[in-house]
Amino acid sequence: MDITSIRSVLHYLSTNILPTKFETAQQPEPNTIQLCFRGVDSQTWLEVSWNGDSPRILKINKPEKIGSESTLSKQIRYGLKYMALISINQDDFERVIKFGFAKKPGDEISKYLIFELMGKHSNIFYLDNKHKIIAVGKQIKSNQSSFRTISTGSIYSDPPVNLKKRPTEEESFQSWKDSISTVPESLKCCLINTYQGVSPILTKQLEKFSNTNDSEIMEKNINFISNENLKEIFKSWKIWISRFKNKNFNFSIFNNYFYSVWFLDKEINCENKIDLCTGLENYYDRHLKQRKLELLVKKIEGIIFKQANNEKKNLNIQYDLLSKSENYKIYKEKADKIFATNEINKKDIIRGQKLYKKSKKLKRSRELIQERLNIYKTNIDRLDEFNTLLENLNSLNHEKLIVKIKLLEEIIEEICNEFKINIKRQREDKKSSSKIQSAPMQVNTPTGLKLQIGRNMRQNDLISFKFSKKGDLWFHAQESPGSHVVLKSSSQEASEQDVQIAADLAALFSKAKRNIKVPINLVKIKELQKIKKGGPGCVSFKNVEIIWGNPTRGEDYIKKNLKTVI
Incomplete structure (x- = not known):
């Protein structure tokens, strides 16, 4: 700030x-x-x-x-x-x-x-x-700062004195120019390094406020800026100082990312006119949430990448063991040859028995190795599902940022619980942990039936089993990770148009969403079963019907039927 x-x-x-x-x-x-x-x-x-x-x-x-x-x-x-x-x-x-x-x-x-x-x-x-x-707030030890140590019980001392020049209304243009021209850098750096109170955002404000013919003047080397343009910047500089000293403030925001507290409404066209404190609160609230969201996405991507590498490494180890277990026939044949000879002594009998034992052990291990291979393959597929949920969440802009953050936090928790991953977490609020969790996305079909879409594994589980009723229809992309989609057809019979929209949305919220058409599994809820010992959202089914979904049509439908929020 x-x-x-x-x-x-x-x-x-x-x-x-x-x-x-x-x-x-x-x-x-x-x-x-x-x-x-x-x-x-x-x-x-x-x-x-x-x-x-x-x-x-x-x-x-x-x-x-x-x-x-x-x-x-x-x-x-x-x-x-x-x-x-x-x-x-x-x-x-x-x-x-x-x-x-x-x-x-x-x-x-x-x-x-x-x-x-x-x-x-x-x-x-x-x-x-x-x-x-x-x-x-934070204690500073002697090995962290040579200027001052900070700890409870000590006497507070002021921070180091700012040695930069103080902006004043009395300073002439020539004095100002001489001050910022000492070291030839970009105008932005010259102002920041010379004067107190100058920040990158102030240089952008001065640039926008000034009537210069160069829109990127702050990034130019001061030696290549004309005197006329510098004078225009200096005029804005003097206005800023005056309003700062006289506490003449007004909030303006531009392009959703750039704001000012010292432009007047009559001087510049701004997008929104709201009071200063509300404007600043909304600005920081949005951008801090956006930053938190970006950090959560990176965190999830890192967790998935690391865990996927571990699973692939373990999978390769099992493949090596499986390939070695193929030798059980060789050991058996060697033992058979020993016992097939006419002359055999005690030493040969012991060696033959060891070969038989090794052959049997390798043969038995194949079944265990195959089980482990299936586990690691399932884990890799599961991580691919989490990755698809993350991509779907980032691709659409129809939830409030706070809802997206909640969904991402739930996805992190789901991955960590399922794969028993321990991550460093901040102090958790006991009360907040009991708050209502995020809800599945819901839209209406053209005939008014409700469609529910799971955005994480917990929601997939809820809409498929807890919220569903006999007569509802379940949709999911065939052999492709993605969200569960449930058409609430238990209230009234679904039309062909309703079924098609549900299939289009199942295609949109799947890994195959970049295809022109996606095969979709259509299953009656009564045919759906939860896989025992499977994670949230793991299902099996019988009597499936295959229909084709169009992701582009699904995206158009979402855009028309859900308001975009920021």
Whole structure:
């Protein structure tokens, strides 16, 4: 979060929540804390994160209550109980925010919360009136930092002084140009490396706000930018400083990824016009969820890749053993030759018996090896099914991000449970684990029948057995991993059009979705059976009918009948 955005949030807070009573604190993630303040007639929730990738301070809507408690949130909650927030301080372009608390407005400050939002060095401190650290987000040992160590019980010291130049409205164009031209780099790097408060997003904002004839001016070397274009950038620079100093803020967003808090509506056409705090909350909420989703996809891909390699390795070992077991006939023939000779002594008898024994052992092992081969082949096919579910989830954009995240978390859990994989997990919330799980995708057919589509193994199991009734129809791509699709024809007889749409969707949500036509198994629910000792979604069936599904037609139907959400 850039310093201008931080300043805009603090301006809102200073105007609207001073003074307020501290009410509670909770920690939804290891590097994020949520604080609640109660005013005369309203509650205000803040979210502060010292995560190195996305440090931020935001006003948020009331979050879900966390069941389990972290030590930090407990210390803050009990330490600040019944206290009033009476001051919020932040020095111009510094990224250190100080919240002061007293027993009541007008009293001296007796507790502090300090937030340092400085990239990977971000942190949170809970201090007493003598600046002694009571609790800290992350402790820093002497071998981790030569400048300052951070631990509970020590006295808080300020972070290193920012030695970059402070932007001022009084600076002339020539002085500004000379300052950023010391080292010839791209204009973006020159501004970031020379002045306090300049971030990559600010350089993009200056570029968009300026009337230059070069759309990529920030990426150009400063020596190759004309004086006229630099003057246009300088004009925008002065406007930014003025609005920063005078706290003239307004939220604008462009192309779903680029926002500003200092453009005015009349100066630029923006897509959405919403209040600043709501705009920032929505922006960060969406992009943080998108990042989490991408990390979960990579994590699942990594788990599947690693486990598939293990299964293939074990499969090859069994194939080698199987090939060696073919020698049982050779050992038997050798033993037969020994006993077929006219003259045979005790030593030959012992050798012949050993050969027979080895032959029998190898023959018996073939059955066990074959069993293991079937297990490893089934495991590889199963991982292929998980991979298909993951691909299907990424290919369509019809669920909210939070729903996609939930589906991915369930897929990880399913893989880990099925293959007994132990992965490092963050502190889990006891209350959240009991919440309702994700629901299968559901659409209506042209005649109004319901169609259910499983998006993970648990959902496949549910729609095929728990939610289904006698008279429903089950669809799945033939000899291809994919989702189970159930047509709820128990309520009324399905038309040919209903059956065809169900087949098209079964084709779409299968590994064979890139084919023009896909053979689909159509089975009556009463003919479907769960495979004993099989994982969720493993079924067997009798009396199957084969029909052809068209994935393209299925995709068109989904797009028309499900709203795309972001």
